[in-house]
Amino acid sequence: MTLLRRTKMEILKLHLKNAKRVIERTYTAPFLAHNPMEPISCFAHITDEKAFFVAPIQIPEMMKQNIVANLDIKPEQLEMKLARMGGGFGRRAYGHYIVEAGHISKKMKAPVKLIYTREDDMTNGIYRPTYIMTYKAAIDENNNVTALHVIGGGFPESPLHENRFPAGAIDNYLAESWELPTNITIGAYRAPRSNFNASAEQSFLDELAEAVGKDPLDFRIELLKKAKANPVGKNNDYDVSRYMGVLQLLKEKSNWGSPATKNAKRGVSAYFCHASYAAHVVDVTMKNGQPYVEKVVTAMDCGFVVNPEGAKNMVEGAVIDGIGNALYGELLIDKGDTAQKNLNNYRIIRHREAPKKIEVHFVQNNIDPTGLGEPPFPPVFAAVANALYKATGKRLYHQPYLKELNKQKA
Template sequence: MANLTKTNRRDFLKIAATASGGLFIGFYWSGCDSPKMKVLTNEEILLNAHNFNSYLSISPTGDVVIYSPNPELGQNILTSFPMVVAEELDADWQKVRVIQANLDVEKYERQLTGGSGAMPHSWERLRKAGATARHLLVAAAATKMNVNASTLSTSNGEVIHKESGKKMGYGELVTDASKLTAPEEVTLKDPKDFKIIGTPVKNVENKNMFTGKPLYGLDFYREGMLHAMIQRPPFGMKIKSVDDAAARAISGVTEVVTFKNNVAVVGKSTWPLMKAKKLLKIEYEPDGVVESTFDHDRLFAELLNGKTAEVKRKDGDVDAAFKNAAQVITSEYQCPFLSHSPMEPQNFFAHVQGDKVELVGPTQTPDRARNDTAQLLGIPPENITVQITRLGGGFGRRLRADFVVEAAELSKMMNAPIKLTWSREDDMTGGAYRPAVRYRFQAALDESGNMIGYKLRGVGINAGNSTRENNFPSGAVENVLIESVEHKSAITTNAWRAPITNFLAYAEQSFLDEVALAAKKDPVQFRLDLLAKAKASPVGELQYDVDRMIGVIKMAAEKSNWGKDANVMQGFSVYFSHRSYVAQVANIEMENNQPVLKKIVACTDCGIVVNPTGANHQVRGGIVDGMGHAMYGNLTFENGLPKQKNFDTYRLIRMKEVPEIDVHYVQNGIDPTGLGEPALPPTGGAVANAIFKATGRRLRSQPFIEQKEFSDIKLQIKRA
């Protein structure tokens, strides 16, 4: 149970006073947990390199080129994928070059980023790719050395014959090895022999990012391309009339076109287009139901109390359990719409030339971008190429291809290469949001405080199934009823980091604390008792691993000294999502009679940690994201249009509002199970439960800062 979080603070911050007496904070970008290895990236594939499989090639110089197929949006896949290949290859990490692969449905499966599934899906494939090349290199060396292959070993880019002391570098063997037939089966390393996996490795693109090299979609430039920006209608509205005279008069604007329900301004650069777009005079009229936040509040109340709902799970006799209960606890929790708000707004390049199309840009789903474009233009998908740039964030927003299709449609209309760019306001007002949801929870307790019945009804706006009916505590309670109701709306929604569970976990874990309090039981022990029941006599289907969940709960209690310091008020939360388990404890201390959030302890079971540096970033980033949106994020609507259009009104968490985050991992040796999302869901519940412990105020709606229960407690946040 090693703690992988130790970091030298001097490697992170450099603080100096400015001439004006203010505070300047700079970053030592080159610092990391351990500068043990370094990856050098190449923009060009080495000309003489020999391909061994879809994932790697090796040149006669010994340079190893590893192709990373999945889009990189900050989850560190461009570093961790090559680490897995290089591990089984026994490569010299100093000679590894990493290249982002373009879309190729023949070479790669699941070439997308979403659902924290990239590493679980590719883990064995990547290992086999490296091991296969290693097998061929050893076979070639055996022939050259005239020895049996079983007498050879590999290390650091060399094949070694220990008995004679002979060594041959991979570069010397690559030509002969590339001519051999790959075996159907290869032997993979025992994890105890890993040399690269499990060591902290810096992001392979650090230097390029920090020196401003063109990496992102917004950086892409093609000589002769036109730029475009689009004015989109409010949700539920359609265009009635357009007056574009003032927009056309702006220098640098070459065309204004109306297509479908949009108005696009086209020109030579984005700045005149931004000015021109504001001068468009567009009159809209309803095209169905136009909604406001007031309407949603009314709908939630009606649908929670309605007679119609889809039953997602039913175990036992729920009616009898609640009828005979000694005590029934009922609570409602609600969350708002949220914007994805990636740092890089949506953008894409498209060049339509007859029945051929070139697409370049940031997408989490390159194959969807290709297929949607093919459907729009009525051409075969294989006529379309997709070059994947680095993504400046995504969080699920770039799973959609609406911005790609817009670029392609404009390119065809203008008969020219088009670079489409969304402004921040476009991103927030024309986005596809985290659905707004309200939940009603009910728990039935017997005279001994045991939970004998559990009911949940979720009502979501374009949320699909707003529950995760097979997650804990399902399977641990004899009588369960879980229902879902969906309201269809013109407001577009989309997967938002840790879909549904990003809020459901907070609501469930806060409610379980309410139940534990009513049962007069410790919140941690209350959960452990339920899990013990699920292990001994599970009810219905179990889709979570009871032992793994128990493991992270006990580890979090141990690492946080749960309940052992009377001066520390603690809130607990645990959740299973995306195949992984995360338990968190938030610590609040009272200073001058005011609550101060000082630390969040996070314990994660995600199987083998490929890269501790990247893993720590994912866990800490997920916690900051989860806490920030629980406390501050809110998107409200008026007449089909978000009232929050930029960061001046859409509140994000600030650096000074992040407490100390202490990260630990369960080391059980199982294959990796995903880490991009699982750390986010438990955070809101841990913080809310700690606030209740410290102040007696139960927070049942997000964002916290807009709740009357929160307004007068004046929570402060400081690093411990």
């Protein structure tokens, strides 16, 4: 620990010790399998002249040295057609299957198509890591949040983005990480680390808002105003105005305070990642004890929107992906083996579980375009959890939330 960190830690401890109230909460999330609809596959035909592939690969350049080195071919012999991919979500950034197909074609001296069955794909995956995050906040007698301690950890990486909101908005702030090795392969999954970081952070902020007696949406805006006027620290990686912008647009467009239907309860969440800003209001109802997200309103700032129709489709998809993973997404490991092996027990959101309506509102600006495939995904989780709290009175700390709800009921 550096001296600065040690000092920060001491001050933080003092605040936590002298606080009127301390709130400490721990959040967890399981491994997730990407499960793109098209299972892993690759076509290879290696001859003396060339190494020809038809490959579903997200970043071909990153695979080049691997293919060349492990198949003993010359770089100029490599020819690769980039087939349309039946989904990826990060799974197809890892092109080991190209090398595998190449080895097999070489041995067979023939054109070969390597196919993973769904079971192969799910039991031999490169999963979203499992994460744990603990937040500890000090609240003074005037209901100000005076200190925040964040510890994030995981197998084998921490989810933490230490310079992200609410860094900058709280006077005494320390974020720490731990990592433990695992032999389970992990990798990027739609908005890596952010997809969990956002769920923990935005759930905790919701609970903090309640603890200090404030509206959860206004509470976030207040913190942002503070970060704008008097930013704490110099390394905050988000643009305060754009972050506030999506929350204000969301407040207006969602008619915050009045859910779309009378039985619905609302939750809010916002996040910054991949250079863009996203915020959601989620309306949930409980039907026969089962949660259902009936409507979502989204405010999005991804700079200039290149193709509004395609962009809207992308946000809708990210929202539905987020709802599905928040409620159902879970890959359990039992003695090194995945408990889920196919889509009959690895639960992916289906038609009747999708919202009736998703409204997407883009902030209109001429900033050069920033990210869109990932940013709307991470904040969905906490918006669902926060709405479920309103609907059930239960705070949810462990994903998938449906399992946690059922556990609490039992």
